Amino acid sequence: MCTSDDRPSPVRLQAVAALGQPEPTPALEALYRGFERELLVPLWTEIGDLMPMAPRSKAVPHLWRWDRLVALAGEAGRIVPVGRGGERRAIALANPALGGKPYATPTLWAAIQYLLPGEDAPEHRHSQHAFRFVVEGEGVWTVVNGDPVRMSRGDFLPQAGWNWHAHHNAATEPMAWIDGLDIPFSYYTESQFFERGREHIAAHEKTTPERSRSERLWGHPGLRPLSQPGAPAATPLLAYRWVDTDRALADQLALEAEGHAGATLGEGHAAVRFTNPSNGRDVLPTMRTEMHRIRARAATRTRREVGSSVYQVFDGQGRVTVGERQWQVSRGDMFVVPSWVGFSAAADGGSALDLFRFGDAPIFEALHAFREEVDPA
């Protein structure tokens, strides 16, 4: 079957006897051949898949163990160089239901990146938004537009689209961390741009200040520098330090313990969102990033949201439930929660469970398409 352009048509239609489908007849078969030739597809054969009653994700819940990620990243460190072309020694989670593509979920890229002592990852910029999160180790600097940003355990480093950036490992040990990007979304929607920068960052950019310039300008609570007017769509603050995140979570649980139930998201469940200090919104236009702490022996309610998320266990041990799947998790483990699949977590070890989360909710909020359901406590 060829199209009117004399090329083979990719459209394949099959007349079947099924509820809601027209009766298979020679006339219907002829019609379908016409559709194929003209590159047409009727709604009635597709509606069940395309327009379900509620989202049915193409992705599935899945868990990656941190020890295996680190082991393979370390092995890659031994045999795969870092440089222009490949750009980064980053290894992405491939959701088992997404055809072997490097997509943790349909919209999100999640990868472990690995850098040996003294290595540089070359400078580039891209329209995709990115962040780094450090579950262990220290010593790597990300240089953003010439501003070196230290990376240590618990730190969150957003990297808004179209900023020049490179990495350098100034320590004596290899370092691994995770990268989150909206690569699949940008690829799908065909909105991505990329540009290469310098091969090597300058020596003075490899020095290691305790705080980046961005932190010295924007990292003071409730204060903005008058020298930086406007409200950029993505955050101008390049590092959110663990000391602050930890304290904010501890404060919420302490307030709850003092009788202020409204301080937490649910009983024993503290949570903060990383925000753009210039507008109070998510750090990146396409990604929401949060840190959750579930108190020892507490559990979250089950929540179902439009859009997908990736979690990494930052600390503690616990049990997470994603739809039909359930796992015991500990430091570094990563798992995905597909769209409209229920999620809950319980800190069933003797200590709190800290979960880093990123997701695509800002896309749906911007388009007025976000919905959520929370099961009663």
Added chain:
Amino acid sequence: MCTSDDRPSPVRLQAVAALGQPEPTPALEALYRGFERELLVPLWTEIGDLMPMAPRSKAVPHLWRWDRLVALAGEAGRIVPVGRGGERRAIALANPALGGKPYATPTLWAAIQYLLPGEDAPEHRHSQHAFRFVVEGEGVWTVVNGDPVRMSRGDFLPQAGWNWHAHHNAATEPMAWIDGLDIPFSYYTESQFFERGREHIAAHEKTTPERSRSERLWGHPGLRPLSQPGAPAATPLLAYRWVDTDRALADQLALEAEGHAGATLGEGHAAVRFTNPSNGRDVLPTMRTEMHRIRARAATRTRREVGSSVYQVFDGQGRVTVGERQWQVSRGDMFVVPSWVGFSAAADGGSALDLFRFGDAPIFEALHAFREEVDPA
């Protein structure tokens, strides 16, 4: 090769000798097997495809001729009933490069819908945003939340997500029109909801007022009814009539002819956007809709935009250029312009060329990812 869950892995990696790729060695092969087993994909094998210098659309330019669309829709009218399950006798354009899927572009659904005299399409609602545009014919009513909206040549009828709607053909002739929806985008991002309504619309909803209630409330220029507070994200106005659109386009060209060059988008190129009167923005959160008029013997400049569009020729004849493709077009012909592919049109017949256009630009604007380039005049 199986994953750690003992299921076959969809990941397939191949060590190849290529620029920017690590040298194929047994160690690399072993590493790739480990990646496959753990459901991991390295950036360095994917970056060229995933992160190009500028968008490279998976879709291609393509043209569908109106006479063939109408002929096949008419044939479908003879043999495929309309009713619950299939819901609509709608036949979608399938971009030849998108694997036979009913996607005009990666984000947009474009279909011809066809209704015989006396037929009803059953009531439902869905989160996907939709619109109808009528290139010829009249007599069908769309009933939106109980408000019957007449459809005639040149009319544009937006249909915001989650409103109940049904169609009824009250005329003595079949009628065809086009539907535009964000079905592929909703499917890809997994954000869609659907609900079935009444099987049949009530008799009094089949009456045929000249103007819908929505038009009587919201269809007066620069005036809003105080009884309807707020600014809904999608337009409350359910019909934009051809008499208004035509006049607005004629006014722009007349102003240009009187010496006011700034009245048009370019010389001989008038254009209006359909907007939500409650907030002045696009009628739908995910779709931009416009009508363009190119004066006889005039041509537009070539424009390249992030995001894709579908055009239908409303009137006149001309030549359109989409990237490397070029077609002579006339009434009803439909074609797609993929992301970042240049587009221009020329009215080379003796009369003006009127083009209806819809696209996904609001998605990119909402996410601060829109870019465009216009060639010098």
Added chain:
Amino acid sequence: MCTSDDRPSPVRLQAVAALGQPEPTPALEALYRGFERELLVPLWTEIGDLMPMAPRSKAVPHLWRWDRLVALAGEAGRIVPVGRGGERRAIALANPALGGKPYATPTLWAAIQYLLPGEDAPEHRHSQHAFRFVVEGEGVWTVVNGDPVRMSRGDFLPQAGWNWHAHHNAATEPMAWIDGLDIPFSYYTESQFFERGREHIAAHEKTTPERSRSERLWGHPGLRPLSQPGAPAATPLLAYRWVDTDRALADQLALEAEGHAGATLGEGHAAVRFTNPSNGRDVLPTMRTEMHRIRARAATRTRREVGSSVYQVFDGQGRVTVGERQWQVSRGDMFVVPSWVGFSAAADGGSALDLFRFGDAPIFEALHAFREEVDPA
């Protein structure tokens, strides 16, 4: 008593025996003298006036009869020329409780303007926002940035700040209309700028097109010209014609009569707001403008709002109640409703009562300070 700068102090404090006041003693007297010398005023003597339980307007309800306004304006036409310096033959309503100042309310200027056949009012621009409303007559043109705008009965012409404008009477009769501006607010907040333009408008600007250029670009319902990007804070549409306003009001009452109670603001009470088509908001950043129609024998509910309004009767006869005052009104009569004073209107003649209204509500909405109360029906 002099200040520390040796100038007489304007502060005068009196120790009085009163509830909530400190006991008058010599020490208190000495303290008050010290306050006066240092230009200080204690809260405790002022709080009752400055911080009441709810707004107590400095203005009072008042009515001006149209026949007297027109008679005095006509007399001014005979003896006061129009030209540079005085700029306009405009005569402002002075609220009787505001000290003889030309303020209809603390924030609003309302004036009758009068132009003889052939007269020009010279071109200028100012940061104050303005509009014209025409209760009778026709033949005057307002020229805004070179775009002549016809003025006829029922037309509403907003005039955003900092646009050049002049008036010309091209008819054979004198013409009167009303001007509304935010002059008192701008004066009080000290934010006003003014610039003089040409003494005389050009001959070709005195021609009389049926529709201004602004209407041809922006006066089509739900359509925006692509040649005019962005969303200016004040409306780009320079005339809102009576034919549209009248039809919108009639439509609401007709819908109500057909059983759609939600179409009107209250039973028998239709109302539209003039809006900026580029953003759906009020036409001017500081002034809200509306037209209300009360059906024969209907009445509005009593409404109380933060902020003040000025009304002009456009047509019909009725009874209006403003706080403790009540008047029978007819065409052209103007009255003020001070902040937080209840207002209602009844069409007790045989026909509908049409009321044009302008007020300062956008100021309070922008600052999150708006409140309103509506009495039960």
Added chain:
Amino acid sequence: MCTSDDRPSPVRLQAVAALGQPEPTPALEALYRGFERELLVPLWTEIGDLMPMAPRSKAVPHLWRWDRLVALAGEAGRIVPVGRGGERRAIALANPALGGKPYATPTLWAAIQYLLPGEDAPEHRHSQHAFRFVVEGEGVWTVVNGDPVRMSRGDFLPQAGWNWHAHHNAATEPMAWIDGLDIPFSYYTESQFFERGREHIAAHEKTTPERSRSERLWGHPGLRPLSQPGAPAATPLLAYRWVDTDRALADQLALEAEGHAGATLGEGHAAVRFTNPSNGRDVLPTMRTEMHRIRARAATRTRREVGSSVYQVFDGQGRVTVGERQWQVSRGDMFVVPSWVGFSAAADGGSALDLFRFGDAPIFEALHAFREEVDPA
């Protein structure tokens, strides 16, 4: 002269021989008598005052010395009790050109408040927005909706409208601080509400936590608590501590010294704005609050803005220039900068000059009426 209502008219018009005025004649006199009777005022006698070329403030620059403010406040402490009715022992700056009214500028209230050891100021709430700033001392708590907020030198405490609040001095010394409110603006625009609360705050609210609950929820840089959704128009953070403000200013000057000129507002001039962490905007809808630090021997450029400001010297010594006035200032001194009057400051002592500033700029920004001019360096 009486009005048509038989009450004396407040309008007084005088026919004078002056440029731009109509020639004084008996006819003009008669016309003016008619205007007075009908409560009308022509534009031509008022335009010069009402519509100047640029703002001409009714207020004048003025300085209040801190030692005299504290001395008089202390004296008031000895003889004026604090309690219901007077509500606060607050003593307001009265601009010498504003008729003895307690207005520092036409829109702003600035007062010194004074509380003896053990005293309570009773609970109330009002729609006016307020803040406290502490130039010296400590020991007082402001209790906001039951959340006690410690006050110490350098702390800034915003107090959004309509929140219950009371004060308590838990120390052994009297304490003075300054209050800023939008009382004159609210009074002028007649938008104010007030409600009395409890006479006495509870014992447990008098305890003295180091950090308020609001700080524990909202005082972490770039982090928002998920338990507090939305973006309130006024800040939910009730204290901005000096340690943060000081560090932010020091960081800017240090960055400048390291070669990053863009970190400061001008050479040697660091500045931060207090912002609402939920939306990145000013802490209060009507007031902007900032801290400026001018490095020793540096000076600011002269700046002219629509809207007025009040400054208090927080630390250091210097010379400030406001229009034609110039003063040597030191800790605690307060001065006003009227609308469109140029302001500059120089740290001519041996140390930096720290200036706290509050102003009404958010009003003008919200209404699109803000303008500023900065002299070249």
